[in-house]
Amino acid sequence: MRVEKLLKRLRREFIKVNLIQAALDSILFFLSINLVLFLLNITLVNESLHYRILIGLTFIFLISDWVHRTRKYRLEIYEEKNPQLREILRTARDNLDNQNIVSQAMFDDLMQRARSVTSESIIPSTKIIKKIVLVGVLSFLTALSGIVDFQVQKETQQLFSELEPQEVLNRDPERLKNASEIYGEPQDIQASATDLQINVTGEAAGEGSDELHRLDAEQFTFEAANPGLPEDVELAKKYSLAIKGNE
Amino acid sequence: MEVKSVDEAGKYDKANKKLAQVKEEVRKVMVGQEDVIEQVLISILCDGNILLESNPGMGKTKMVSTISKVMGLEFSRIQSTPDLMPSDITGTHIIDESSDTTDFVFQKGPIFANMILADEINRATPKTQSALLEAMQEKQVTVGNNSYSLDEPFFLMATQNPIEQEGTYPLPEAQRDRFMMKVELDYPSMAEENKIVDRFTSELDFEPDLENVISRSSLIRLQEFTRKVPIANDLREKAVSIVSATRDMDELDYGASPRASMNIVLAAKARALIEGRNHVSEKDIDSVAKPVLRHRIGLSFQAEKKGESEDKIIDQIIEEQ
Numbered sequence: 001m002r003v004e005k006l007l008k009r010l011r012r013e014f015i016k017v018n019l020i021q022a023a024l025d026s027i028l029f030f031l032s033i034n035l036v037l038f039l040l041n042i043t044l045v046n047e048s049l050h051y052r053i054l055i056g057l058t059f060i061f062l063i064s065d066w067v068h069r070t071r072k073y074r075l076e077i078y079e080e081k082n083p084q085l086r087e088i089l090r091t092a093r094d095n096l097d098n099q100n101i102v103s104q105a106m107f108d109d110l111m112q113r114a115r116s117v118t119s120e121s122i123i124p125s126t127k128i129i130k131k132i133v134l135v136g137v138l139s140f141l142t143a144l145s146g147i148v149d150f151q152v153q154k155e156t157q158q159l160f161s162e163l164e165p166q167e168v169l170n171r172d173p174e175r176l177k178n179a180s181e182i183y184g185e186p187q188d189i190q191a192s193a194t195d196l197q198i199n200v201t202g203e204a205a206g207e208g209s210d211e212l213h214r215l216d217a218e219q220f221t222f223e224a225a226n227p228g229l230p231e232d233v234e235l236a237k238k239y240s241l242a243i244k245g246n247e
Numbered sequence: 248m249e250v251k252s253v254d255e256a257g258k259y260d261k262a263n264k265k266l267a268q269v270k271e272e273v274r275k276v277m278v279g280q281e282d283v284i285e286q287v288l289i290s291i292l293c294d295g296n297i298l299l300e301s302n303p304g305m306g307k308t309k310m311v312s313t314i315s316k317v318m319g320l321e322f323s324r325i326q327s328t329p330d331l332m333p334s335d336i337t338g339t340h341i342i343d344e345s346s347d348t349t350d351f352v353f354q355k356g357p358i359f360a361n362m363i364l365a366d367e368i369n370r371a372t373p374k375t376q377s378a379l380l381e382a383m384q385e386k387q388v389t390v391g392n393n394s395y396s397l398d399e400p401f402f403l404m405a406t407q408n409p410i411e412q413e414g415t416y417p418l419p420e421a422q423r424d425r426f427m428m429k430v431e432l433d434y435p436s437m438a439e440e441n442k443i444v445d446r447f448t449s450e451l452d453f454e455p456d457l458e459n460v461i462s463r464s465s466l467i468r469l470q471e472f473t474r475k476v477p478i479a480n481d482l483r484e485k486a487v488s489i490v491s492a493t494r495d496m497d498e499l500d501y502g503a504s505p506r507a508s509m510n511i512v513l514a515a516k517a518r519a520l521i522e523g524r525n526h527v528s529e530k531d532i533d534s535v536a537k538p539v540l541r542h543r544i545g546l547s548f549q550a551e552k553k554g555e556s557e558d559k560i561i562d563q564i565i566e567e568q
Contacts (some may be wrong), residue, residue, distance in 0.1 A: 086528075087479060087482070087526060087527075087528050087529065088525075088526055090479040090480075090481065091477050091478065091479040091482075091526040091527070092477075092526075093479075094477070094478075094479050094480045095477035095478075095479075098475075098477060100475040101258050101259055101472070101475065102259055102472060102475040102476050102477060102520075102525055103475065103477050104259075105258075105259035105260070105525045106477055106525035106526050109525055
């Protein structure tokens with residue numbers, strides 16, 4: 001039981017160590033892609049969506065890298081780094097069900113030896129240091145390229161689509177618009193005193209009825225602005241006040 | 248639970264100490280030959296038998312008698328000759344004249360001991376060899392219509408002379424397979440030989456006080472312990488693949504049987520116990536592969552012509568694994 005716990009602990013520590021490595025890999029991935037895209041003056045979709053996509057891709061990279069690393073778990077990794085555990089870990093794993101004296105002695109021995117085993121023993125420190133340095137270098141280059149504003153291409157290229165993010169993300173479902181939305185807010189039109197005169201000249205003539213159907217050209221003339229309109233307005237006001245008075 | 252575990256670990260440590268003590272006691276008499284002593288102990292722990300190939304005068308009898316004394320076992324020696332009959336080994340029915348009635352009683356032969364040294368087994372006729380081999384395999388002897396069980400533990404070490412083959416009856420492959428190991432005893436180094444000469448020429452009868460380190464019942468318990476030594480699956484697979492590889496080698500006419508795989512694993516467990524380890528290591532497998540396999544494989548004519556030997560082929564197989 002104690003050995004099972006030990007084996008689980010070792011696995012957990014391996015997972016933790018690989019999470020650190022995967023995180024560093026993801027940071028490197030993010031920084032390098034970001035730097036390359038900046039230098040080439042490429043945005044993935046547009047400026048505001050660019051970083052969201054990049055962070056999303058980095059997260060996917062982190063998960064897949066972590067899962068991939070965790071699948072490579074072998075007890076032999078601990079044995080290689082801890083010579084005092086050589087072969088005994090594998091033997092304990094393969095004989096967990098044995099309850100005899102010799103196996104018990106082996107389990108006790110293993111527990112004794114495993115006290116000195118920590119996750120530090122399986123951390124590839126050189127690799128991690130190299131990665132941290134690389135993160136630093138990339139961060140510095142990213143900052144420097146922003147300050148200097150050095151870009152290989154001057155014109156921004158959109159890699160995937162020209163759609164505005166609001167159009168992509170916040171597009172409303174289609175509906176009928178009313179007149180005010182189409183024409184905008186109503187505006188008062190200043191009436192002018194200019195008369196518009198439209199003269200229509202026609203020859204209305206039927207067969208055999210010349211007198212009845214012959215009309216003067218003057219009869220087709222109408223005035224666009226009726227000069228008697230203010231009087232009508234005054235009349236309408238009177239009526240309206242009278243109606244209110246009756247109410 | 249913790250107390251029980253510590254107690255069990257203590258028992259195991261005690262067994263390790265006993266075995267180390269056995270080696271120490273044997274060293275009081277024997278000079279050098281550490282590997283051979285270890286292999287004999289392995290064979291005893293595995294309840295197996297040994298085929299020992301060595302020139303005369305190498306201290307085989309001394310070694311086996313010393314080990315039997317230290318382990319509190321009854322020792323007996325059989326010198327094989329062409330006229331040695333099975334009944335000379337197993338025993339025979341004789342008339343008991345001590346009582347009034349004359350009854351046939353069974354008089355036990357030299358095989359009824361715990362440790363037997365069958366010297367120059369290849370000089371005995373196949374019929375006598377068969378009687379010995381029945382004892383090795385079945386732990387019993389048959390005389391007339393009766394079978395008699397041998398005492399436990401039973402261990403037989405048969406020797407062969409590698410230089411004189413005239414007038415001998417070489418053991419067939421099937422009978423060689425019944426020996427757990429074939430041990431080759433080489434000449435000692437100059438320093439060791441010097442020490443041997445000094446030790447055995449200073450006194451008229453060099454007989455140091457040897458302590459009986461373990462009892463027979465303890466030895467049987469140690470044999471049980473041996474089988475319980477845990478082994479990792481990949482190491483067991485390695486043992487099997489070494490044996491399996493002997494069947495596909497062009498240099499070999501025939502390879503080893505599955506009994507060889509069992510014996511490699513068992514011998515590796517015993518070696519781990521002797522070395523004071525509580526699990527089998529890869530070096531245990533590599534170390535016991537040669538003595539377990541060398542008498543179970545047959546070199547082809549071409550390989551012999553090229554100057555190959557069984558040990559070289561086994562080394563090659565181990566390297567390839």
